[in-house]
Every structure is written in C-alpha cells, then in structure tokens.
Amino acid sequence: MTTQEVSAASQQMAHIPGASIALVKKAAKAPPWRHRKNKAAATATVTGSGEKVQVTVTKPKIKTQKPKNQKKADREDPEAAAAATTGAEVSSPRQVVQVTETTESKVLAVSKVVERRPFIRDEITVPSAESGGVPEPTTAYLSCAQLAPSRLVRPRRILIVMDLNGTLLHRPNKRRPSHFVTRPYARVFMDYLLTNFAVAVWSSARPENVHGLVASLLTPAQRQRCVVVWGRDRFGLSRADYDSRVQVYKRLARVWSDRAVMSAHPDARRGGRWDQSNTVLVDDSAEKARSEPHNLLQIPEYAGPVGELPFVLPQVHDYINELAYQADISRYIRENPFRLDAGYTL
Numbered sequence: 135m136t137t138q139e140v141s142a143a144s145q146q147m148a149h150i151p152g153a154s155i156a157l158v159k160k161a162a163k164a165p166p167w168r169h170r171k172n173k174a175a176a177t178a179t180v181t182g183s184g185e186k187v188q189v190t191v192t193k194p195k196i197k198t199q200k201p202k203n204q205k206k207a208d209r210e211d212p213e214a215a216a217a218a219t220t221g222a223e224v225s226s227p228r229q230v231v232q233v234t235e236t237t238e239s240k241v242l243a244v245s246k247v248v249e250r251r252p253f254i255r256d257e258i259t260v261p262s263a264e265s266g267g268v269p270e271p272t273t274a275y276l277s278c279a280q281l282a283p284s285r286l287v288r289p290r291r292i293l294i295v296m297d298l299n300g301t302l303l304h305r306p307n308k309r310r311p312s313h314f315v316t317r318p319y320a321r322v323f324m325d326y327l328l329t330n331f332a333v334a335v336w337s338s339a340r341p342e343n344v345h346g347l348v349a350s351l352l353t354p355a356q357r358q359r360c361v362v363v364w365g366r367d368r369f370g371l372s373r374a375d376y377d378s379r380v381q382v383y384k385r386l387a388r389v390w391s392d393r394a395v396m397s398a399h400p401d402a403r404r405g406g407r408w409d410q411s412n413t414v415l416v417d418d419s420a421e422k423a424r425s426e427p428h429n430l431l432q433i434p435e436y437a438g439p440v441g442e443l444p445f446v447l448p449q450v451h452d453y454i455n456e457l458a459y460q461a462d463i464s465r466y467i468r469e470n471p472f473r474l475d476a477g478y479t480l
C-alpha cells in the first residue's frame with residue numbers, strides 16, 4: 135500500500151463514527167487471482183472503539199476500453215450509436231469506497247456503492263473508400279434542381295423513402311435497440327402514405343432490428359404495401375464499417391436502381407422511372423441526404439415526448455401532399471424546404 139493510498143484510506147475513515155486512525159496495517163498480500171482482478175484496490179484495517187473497520191479504496195481507472203455490454207449494444211445497433219451524439223461522451227470515473235464494519239462474530243454491511251458504468255460512445259467516423267466514402271451531388275443533379283419548380287394539375291404517385299429512428303420513433307435505451315416510443319400520429323401517417331404513395335423504408339439499423347421495428351409499427355397488411363424495407367446491409371458498407379459507428383449516406387441512386395423499387399413506379403412498363411423529380415427522402419439527418427440534398431424533407435429529430443413540437447407529422451403529411459403536385463420535387467424543395475409552423479392546428 136503506498137503512502138497516497140494510506141492517506142486516502144485515512145481520509146475515508148475520518149467519516150466513520152467511532153473509528154480512530156490508531157492502526158493502519160498493511161493488507162496481506164492478495165492471492166494472484168485477486169491481484170489480477172483489481173490491481174488498484176488497497177485494503178487497510180483500523181481498530182477503533184473495540185471494533186475493527188475494514189476499508190477498501192479502489193483507485194479510479196482511466197478506461198480507454200468500452201464496457202462489454204456497451205460494445206455489444208453498439209454492435210447490435212450502430213445506427214443507434216451514430217444517432218446519439220457526434221462526439222465521445224466522457225465521464226470521469228469516481229473513486230469507489232466500500233466500507234465494511236467488522237465485529238467478532240458478524241459482518242455488517244455499512245454501505246455499498248454500486249457504480250453504473252457510463253455509456254461511452256465512439257465518435258462518428260467517415261466511411262472508408264471501400265464503403266464509397268463521402269458522396270457529393272453530381273453536376274447534372276444540381277443543374278436539374280436549379281430550375282424553377284412548376285405545379286401539376288393533378289397529384290401523382292411519388293416515391294417516399296422513409297427513415298425510422300428519430301423520424302417515426304425514438305429508441306430511449308441504446309442497450310435495447312428493439313424498444314421504441316412512437317412519434318405522435320406515426321401510425322395514421324404511415325397508413326396514409328402507404329395508401330396513396332410508394333413507400334420504401336430505409337434505416338441504417340441492422341436489418342434484424344429494422345424488421346422488428348417495422349413489425350411493431352405497422353400491421354402485416356401495411357408491411358406488405360411497403361415497396362422495400364431496407365436496413366444497414368443496403369448501404370454498401372465494408373465489413374469493418376458495417377460494425378462501426380460510421381456516418382452512412384442514403385444515396386438515392388441505390389433506391390432508383392433497385393428492381394423491386396423500379397417495378398413500383400406506376401408507369402414502369404412504359405419506361406417510367408423514379409428520379410429526383412418524383413422522390414422524397416424523409417429523414418431527421420441532413421448529412422444522410424448529402425448526395426441528393428434537394429430531395430430531403432428534413433424533419434426535426436424525435437427524441438421522445440418531452441420537447442416534441444405539436445403536430446409534426448400532420449405537417450409533414452400536408453407538405454408531402456404538395457410534393458405530389460410538383461413536376462420536380464428537387465426544384466420545389468430547393469425553393470421551399472419543409473418548415474414547421476408553430477401555429478399549426480388540426
């Protein structure tokens with residue numbers, strides 16, 4: 135036991151009634167397995183008022199490694215990890231003092247400090263070149279979106295690429311990726327979209343989690359009406375990026391070139407195609423829409439009922455109805471991006 139450790143133990147014992155710092159005895163050498171388990175622990179035994187008091191001082195460890203259960207949670211759902219913060223959350227470890235009062239025949243637990251390990255997250259990283267790197271909009275895309283919008287006489291069936299987490303639902307516990315809270319009006323909103331438009335669900339969560347969330351959010355009949363339900367496996371990520379907290383990009387070209395999605399176009403047989411004129415991506419993240427920024431209907435992130443603005447999804451519903459009238463969605467969004475109206479009422 136070092137001088138500093140003895141001093142720390144003495145300070146702790148000063149708060150124990152009836153204990154005097156009469157004797158600080160060096161702890162017996164710990165057996166090897168105990169030594170490996172907690173190298174930083176030091177134990178001292180003090181007598182005071184006829185009682186023995188055993189104090190264990192555990193030195194704080196500066197951990198660079200994440201707790202096992204948190205690593206597991208990040209592996210299970212990198213999207214949840216990526217959605218939470220943009221920087222690592224660092225908590226200072228607390229010194230844990232465990233005090234046991236000892237009498238001749240019995241041991242009384244005076245206090246027990248149970249420390250919950252902090253949920254430390256990795257920083258979001260840039261995807262590797264193997265995963266496609268960071269996309270930019272093409273010149274052709276920007277030129278087309280730059281033109282003036284025009285309104286059709288009748289609405290048409292458009293393609294809606296729908297995000298889940300932060301848009302339709304919120305997962306409060308990152309360790310339980312399948313547990314979620316639904317955004318107000320989410321179910322009726324999705325029912326309306328699935329009835330009137332082509333809807334593709336695309337989340338960056340793992341596919342098994344995505345299918346679980348969709349099964350809870352939608353009825354089996356509604357699920358059948360989804361054009362596709364995609365998860366993390368549809369981003370073209372490398373194996374390492376798939377398991378990492380990497381920024382993902384929803385490149386709409388991936389959606390437009392998919393056979394199942396293409397066949398959902400109302401004029402597919404006559405050469406009709408989905409493109410920037412008839413597609414909207416509904417998502418709470420602007421970065422994910424980096425390759426087609428003017429096709430993004432950016433919705434405020436849903437982080438649970440506290441702080442949620444009223445009637446968010448009903449306003450998104452109205453905006454999508456207007457998009458259905460637009461000859462080119464990217465031109466309209468560029469000029470009239472979605473904005474919430476604080477005075478909106480149903």
Ligand SMILES: [Mg+2]
Nearest residue numbers: 297299300418
């Ligand atoms: Mg999201």
